Amino acid sequence: MASETAATSQRRRPAEDMLAELKARLREIADLRAANAVLSWDQATFMPEGGAAARGRQMAMLSRLAHERSVAPDIGRLIDTLTPYSESLPPASDDARLIRVARRDFEKAIKVPADYVARASAHAAASYQEWTRARPANDFKSMVPYLEKTLDLSREYSQFFAPYAHIADPHIDDADEGMNAASVSKLFGELKRGLRPLVDAICDQPEADDSCLRREFAKPRQLEFARRAAEEIGYDFQRGRLDLTHHPFCTRFSAGDVRITTRVNDHDLGDALFSTLHESGHAMYEQGIDPALAGSPLGHGVSAGVHESQSRLWENVVARSRGFWEYFYPLLQRAFVDELAGVPLETFHRAINKVARSLIRTDADEVTYNLHITLRFDLEVRMLEGRLAVKDLAEAWRAAMQADLRVTPPDDRDGCLQDVHWYSGAIGGAFHSYTIGNILAAQFYAAALKAHPEISGEIPRGAFATLHDWLRENIYRHGSKFPPNELVARATGAAMSMEPYLQYLREKYGALYKLPAMVN
């Protein structure tokens, strides 16, 4: 027996050594990416303008070093050798899952040739540069050749992953593993069928008055309030910080350093507040990942859709709820006595949930927002399929806006030029995750409420720990250990489903807009 144990130990020892080596290699890649993220954060927050040229070069170099390491053949050999070992481990163990994710990342990475990465990234930079000029100039025509090349590159990218059922599938899978054009289209069809009557019913009512949000609000006090709200819902400033940038974002340098940024608008009380809470949701996810997964491919949020679900859950489901403001509104009134003392909670709550058909995705309310997304997804798919030519995009955009939102953009600036995504990246997987996030946010929240019905009584008292703990336990801590579908099933006991989201919207907006047919 003793000799058998020794033999077993000898046979297994190398696998454990190799696993340690694989982890060290992957951690080095993660550290290179984290270093690059620091440079990128600094570029967006504090870098003087003179630093731009060298910074671009330095970031490109760190990207290249990380990429080279991520496709190194000996990483592949380590993963191959470790695969039988991983099959001998408990299927839900961290190590088994780490080897699975490392294999998936490696196999994806090696399919994309280095020269493609360089071409695509150079084109994205040039296209973005041109877009920053073309959008304010309302000049879609000059973007057409750029977007045509982006479309070519997006198709070329898909080819690396052939065969596929649909040409958008590789792009969708990059953002949200396990989803594809068919499943997203099915979900979005169902969503549109559910949303249309709701939007119609709301828009038949008198428009909500949100003028109480449009007064002049001193920026430092806005920022201080947003910071306090972020801290109270559970964003840990010992392991993070809040700065100002043009576009709000969340970035992770390590488990102990997950930063967020926001922006402040003198005449829009919602901007800083909801941006901050949105980014706090992303950050709480990253801060809540099991420290044992740090520096491994499991040590970050699992997909764009699940990540977005966490930002939307806190921004919309929690922070636009009546209960949330029962606690926070007196504090907000104290911070802005002159501006809000005479504004009842009711009025404020209706203002932050005002629904209106509008032109700009990022300004859209919680309900119509999704119509902006389904529209973009549909156009992406048609362009990839070759059913819509880039030169016809502006016209197709106007038609779709009229059909889905009953508004027509007066120009392309606030039409098909409004979002940076297509003009700085690829076509095919740029937008759908936002709505996946909305859908999952409602499903996760419903599951948390089912497990802890006391949550809805706690929020009006400013107590967020029960909800935060449930999210940490069921979602955050797992990082990328479980693929999105498995994570959803484990956390909610069911596959991803539209019903909780439609029910959430119907109940909330039925009550807010007093829509009798919707309330029950």
Added chain:
Amino acid sequence: MASETAATSQRRRPAEDMLAELKARLREIADLRAANAVLSWDQATFMPEGGAAARGRQMAMLSRLAHERSVAPDIGRLIDTLTPYSESLPPASDDARLIRVARRDFEKAIKVPADYVARASAHAAASYQEWTRARPANDFKSMVPYLEKTLDLSREYSQFFAPYAHIADPHIDDADEGMNAASVSKLFGELKRGLRPLVDAICDQPEADDSCLRREFAKPRQLEFARRAAEEIGYDFQRGRLDLTHHPFCTRFSAGDVRITTRVNDHDLGDALFSTLHESGHAMYEQGIDPALAGSPLGHGVSAGVHESQSRLWENVVARSRGFWEYFYPLLQRAFVDELAGVPLETFHRAINKVARSLIRTDADEVTYNLHITLRFDLEVRMLEGRLAVKDLAEAWRAAMQADLRVTPPDDRDGCLQDVHWYSGAIGGAFHSYTIGNILAAQFYAAALKAHPEISGEIPRGAFATLHDWLRENIYRHGSKFPPNELVARATGAAMSMEPYLQYLREKYGALYKLPAMVN
């Protein structure tokens, strides 16, 4: 003739290609170091405490990558092959000098084994950690074994560069190429002989009253004033920024991004102001380097001593002069009406130039400061030579302080434990550059005045461009192209010399302290 030209071109073409390759390789090393500098700056300025552990690992990795590249054998082969080519170039051309400096850097780097670098850096980190505890606890004894190991490592380091005339020479040459223990000792002997009667004469006079600097000064206004002064002397905020840190420093990420930090003390008006101007001097040097040298080994300041000369020139020679305050004092009084309205310029100027024998180097005035440095240099040399045992350092420190400064530290905290240098690095080249900087500052300033006598009339009008331009033209723009001794000779027409510094001190302090024997 045509075929000869072609042949020449063919023979020379590979050298130019190889030079381009060498430059690209060196730029990648510079970019890795710059990326690491961003991480280090962030660590000192904005990083939340939770980020510390991963940040240390990420920085160590970037250091290792830069070091591996800097000792790669093919860099050595490129330099070897290019050396005959460099000899065919004009001796003062950028390319000839670049190849020379690349060779010097490479030959130094390959002499130090990687395992030594790892051991020394691990020991430095451990020793620093212990020092942060031991200094406030006044516990020199616990530092003895750390310092003994530091001394062993410092000796081991020197051995890599054997043969040498003196065991401190390799350390001194690292900081200040072309200097050695003999030349520093000679300079410092001369300096002490010149300083002693000056310090005695000053200290025989009534002590200057600096209570006007010790009132309560609001931090934001201090910072605003320091920022304005930095901008007016010529620090370019389009290519830099000012932040707060525990210890002020200057760091360079690229030609367009050279940042400084400062600290602010409620009860010491000089702290933020002179720290900021000191770091601005370092930064203006880096900002003034010819952009053509960026990313090459010529693209930064040439030596510790020359760098320090630029910070000291602005901090002391300019910003503690009477003329400087003729312009700035009314502005300072306007910023601090309650605190300074009744304080005459005369009183303020004497306060910022108060000379007194004291315990702490970093608090010392311009005159006695150098005695703190010569004392440390002497102790370093004696330890390296084996004439002073580490365990006897505290006692030797007290004896030297009594002999040179006529004060005796009441404890080791404010004695031999006061400076971080020996406890976080090597022994042998830690301090001398500060005084080299003082000496060169006076010599450079005298040369600038000789070329542009109008400078002394411009400063009281707040006009710094003539001086700044002279420094840029004669020092800054060259980066590391000329070794320090050659740079000094080119800029001042003479070898480095003590006389301008002693003359500067005698004139300034003779006038301030009304010392008749010194004035003429």
